[in-house]
Amino acid sequence: MKTENHISIDEINRELPFSVPPDYFEQFAQKIDEQIGNRRPPLGKMMTSWLYLAAMFIGVLLLGSLFYSIYQKRFAEKNEMMEMYILSQVKEISMFDYYLTDDESQD
Amino acid sequence: MKLTEQELLEQLRAKGQKTKAFSSLVGMFQERLYWHIRKMVLVHEDADDVLQNTFIKAWKGIDKFRGDAKLSTWLYRIATNETFTFLANKRMQQINSMDEIEDTMLKKLTADSYFNGDETQLALQKAILTLPEKQRLVFNMKYFDGLSYEQMEDILGTSVGALKASYHHARKKIEKSITGEI
Numbered sequence: 001m002k003t004e005n006h007i008s009i010d011e012i013n014r015e016l017p018f019s020v021p022p023d024y025f026e027q028f029a030q031k032i033d034e035q036i037g038n039r040r041p042p043l044g045k046m047m048t049s050w051l052y053l054a055a056m057f058i059g060v061l062l063l064g065s066l067f068y069s070i071y072q073k074r075f076a077e078k079n080e081m082m083e084m085y086i087l088s089q090v091k092e093i094s095m096f097d098y099y100l101t102d103d104e105s106q107d
Numbered sequence: 108m109k110l111t112e113q114e115l116l117e118q119l120r121a122k123g124q125k126t127k128a129f130s131s132l133v134g135m136f137q138e139r140l141y142w143h144i145r146k147m148v149l150v151h152e153d154a155d156d157v158l159q160n161t162f163i164k165a166w167k168g169i170d171k172f173r174g175d176a177k178l179s180t181w182l183y184r185i186a187t188n189e190t191f192t193f194l195a196n197k198r199m200q201q202i203n204s205m206d207e208i209e210d211t212m213l214k215k216l217t218a219d220s221y222f223n224g225d226e227t228q229l230a231l232q233k234a235i236l237t238l239p240e241k242q243r244l245v246f247n248m249k250y251f252d253g254l255s256y257e258q259m260e261d262i263l264g265t266s267v268g269a270l271k272a273s274y275h276h277a278r279k280k281i282e283k284s285i286t287g288e289i
Contacts, residue, residue: 005286006282006286007282007285007286008282009231009250009278009281009282009285012227012228012231012285013225013227013228014250014251016142016145016146016251017222017223017224017225017228017229017232018142018145018149018151018221018222018223018224019221019222019223020141020151020221021151021221024155025137025138025141028133028137028141028155028158028159029130029133029134029137031159032130032133032159032162032163032166033126033130033133035159035163035166036126036129036130036166037126
């Protein structure tokens with residue numbers, strides 16, 4: 001026995017309650033054309049890919065040079081500190097001796 | 108000028124015309140196949156993915172198409188298989204989740220900006236989602252597309268009798284579900 005509020009699906013609007021983005025089907029056909037090689041991608045799109053590549057390359061170069069200059073700076077600082085440390089370990093008198101001895105041997 | 112399926116098939120087999128003819132095929136069938144898929148996956152983005160896979164599969168397999176069935180039937184079969192594969196993959200991805208795939212689909216549907224149904228239509232979609240996948244497909248093809256059982260038999264490879272029984276049961280379940288919902 002049917003209840004009072006039984007709903008038949010024939011009473012419901014059969015229209016599909018879905019939509020698609022504007023121009024979806026035109027763009028979809030173009031996308032498939034590109035994938036099967038029937039159409040080259042638009043110049044703008046190709047240029048964009050090349051621009052991305054070029055930008056990536058430049059980015060890598062810039063980062064590389066940045067890291068290299070930081071490395072060089074640190075290396076120079078380390079060398080300078082090492083030199084200062086060594087000099088600090090040598091007594092002034094022995095340095096004078098060294099230079100004097102050196103001068104005598106040259107004569 | 109609109110091509111017939113037979114003319115299109117001849118062009119697809121002719122040397123040097125394949126890609127152009129395939130573009131015509133896409134133009135001819137994309138909308139029908141899109142809606143066939145969309146009714147199953149519900150969300151636009153998913154339907155777009157499955158439709159792309161369908162045409163790529165068709166492109167790769169067109170040389171092997173012998174013409175035993177109609178071109179449209181062959182395409183519908185590919186679209187149906189791709190849809191089932193997509194849903195199976197989704198199910199696998201969600202194997203550890205507390206939510207069933209149908210719950211996720213319903214959540215995505217209500218959030219989808221390309222869903223514009225009213226309360227009753229949402230209840231209908233919810234009820235359709237409670238059906239097993241194959242029954243859902245049968246219901247959609249009959250109820251929304253108005254395909255004949257013979258056409259459905261060609262596409263799905265299921266006998267007319269079984270399709271009729273499946274639709275009848277689906278209809279009963281959906282009406283029961285909607286009656287309780289609204």
